[in-house]
Amino acid sequence: MLELDGLNGWYGASHVLHNVSFSVEQGEIVALVGRNGAGKTSIIRSIMGLMPRTTGTVRFDGKNIEAMKAHQRYAMGLAYVPEERRIVRGLTVLENLQLGLVADRKVIDEARAIEEIAQSFPRLQERLNQEGVTMSGGEQQMLAIARAMIARPKMILLDEPSEGIMPVLVEEMGALFRRLREQGTTLLLVEQNVEWALNLADRAVIVDQGEVVYRSDAATLLADKDIQERYCAV
Incomplete structure (x- = not known):
């Protein structure tokens, strides 16, 4: 579903990503973990076409997309939930959800899409x-995820979805992600809550100082406290 090959990225003169390479298979959850500032957010911004300058190859659903704009990647089925959520002030929950359909070129029955998404998010339905x-x-985090989901993307990039969220909603979110995987949606999950992420994920990738330093199945990393302490401890 997604393949990065030799991805490099810059903010101005700062070279922040160094030859990043990994893949995400269709229908799996991959956890992208590491300390704050390790480069995780820069990786998913690069995947979405939001980094100022990148080199290397980004393939999504079998196509090279590095020359595409962010809205074109979204139209292909690649959705992004940023850490800051970006709920639009002055718009209702319904209107924020409708924004998720604006950039999508597929013909979707809006009323049906809203109804379906509301069933997955009872708190939003109210x-x-x-x-x-x-x-x-x-609840705003749930809305940001629902807005990304509403156009039925093939893959969702999630940046720190559990940050600042009370435990009961974190558990609801985890159950939602498992359902999405069962339905065939692919997830790339950037997360500081490493244990929670690894319990959800199929595989894990660790990033340190802008480089991929470790790859394994999630269960292996979950059991390896030494590697977690070395690369993921705050």
Whole structure:
């Protein structure tokens, strides 16, 4: 579903990603972990076409996409939930969800799409007419995920979805991600809550100082506390 080969990235003169290479298979969850500032967010911004300058190859669903704009990648089925959520002030929950359909060229019955997404997010269904930014942080995170899901993407990039969220919503989120995987949606999950992420994921990739330093199945990394301490401890 996704393959990175020799990906390099820059912010101005700062070379922040160094020959990053890994793949994500269709229908799996891959956890991208490492310390704060390791380069995880820069990797998914590069995948989405949001880094100022990159070199290397990014393939999605069998096609090279490194020359595409972010909205073109979204139209191909690649969705992104940024760490800061970006719920639009002044718009209701329903209107924020409708934004998830604006850039999508597929013909989708909007009413049916809203109904289906509301069934997956009962908390949002109760608040469709409420301004999105007035909800709790956890509910806003759910809205950001729902907005990414509504156009039925093939893959979702998630940046720190559990950050600042109360435990009950984190568990709901984990159950949602498992359902998405069962339905065939592919997930790349950037997460500081390493234990939670590894319990969800099929495979894990560790990034340190902009480089991939470790790859394994998630269960192996979960059991290896020494590697976690070396690369993931805060």
